[in-house]
Amino acid sequence: MALLQESIYTVDDIYKLPEGKRAELIDGQIYYMAPPSRRHQRLSLKLSQIIANYIDSKNGDCEVYSAPFAVFLDKDDKNYVEPDLSVICDKNKLDDRGCNGSPDWIIEIISPSSIRIDYMVKLFKYRTAGVKEYWIVDPLKDRIMVYYFPDDFAAMYSFTDKIPVHIYDDLEIDFDQIQL
Numbered sequence: 001m002a003l004l005q006e007s008i009y010t011v012d013d014i015y016k017l018p019e020g021k022r023a024e025l026i027d028g029q030i031y032y033m034a035p036p037s038r039r040h041q042r043l044s045l046k047l048s049q050i051i052a053n054y055i056d057s058k059n060g061d062c063e064v065y066s067a068p069f070a071v072f073l074d075k076d077d078k079n080y081v082e083p084d085l086s087v088i089c090d091k092n093k094l095d096d097r098g099c100n101g102s103p104d105w106i107i108e109i110i111s112p113s114s115i116r117i118d119y120m121v122k123l124f125k126y127r128t129a130g131v132k133e134y135w136i137v138d139p140l141k142d143r144i145m146v147y148y149f150p151d152d153f154a155a156m157y158s159f160t161d162k163i164p165v166h167i168y169d170d171l172e173i174d175f176d177q178i179q180l
Helices: 011-015 038-057 115-129
Strands: 023-026 029-032 063-066 085-088 098-100 105-109 133-138 143-148 153-158 162-164 172-174
Touching (some): 011 023, 023 115, 038 063, 038 085, 038 105, 038 172, 105 115
Parallel strands (some): 105 133
Antiparallel strands (some): 023 029, 063 085, 085 105, 133 143, 162 172
């Protein structure tokens, strides 16, 4: 009896999706994405503003991008993600298509349909791809999981906490001040 073969998809399959259909590709598997909620979008905008203002105030070299922004994690054709926020400090990774390689910091904002993917699949993928810092912002539970992979650091915070950003020495984000 022959075994069923699992389909392996590539970035070409992502670009062939019908207009308006969004998906990510992790290790050749397609994960479709539902439209974000209003609260999700508000969080993404506020966090992007805070991070961009910080970078600008320091005349920093890093850039922040919000979804949809293409990240080709492993520089292959089997991994394509659109993190809610990506902070990239090596401009050599950037071109007109997006980021080729891992961003320094990724923030994912949980949606009901993305819980398993963000907490499990992406956590493993981002770590192995070389992302330094990964935040999972969970508006469903008002908590933020912070991972800083170089130090094997993990911590959980609430939406009332000031959270230190590990890729920067002097940035913390006060979630209590973010108006939702």
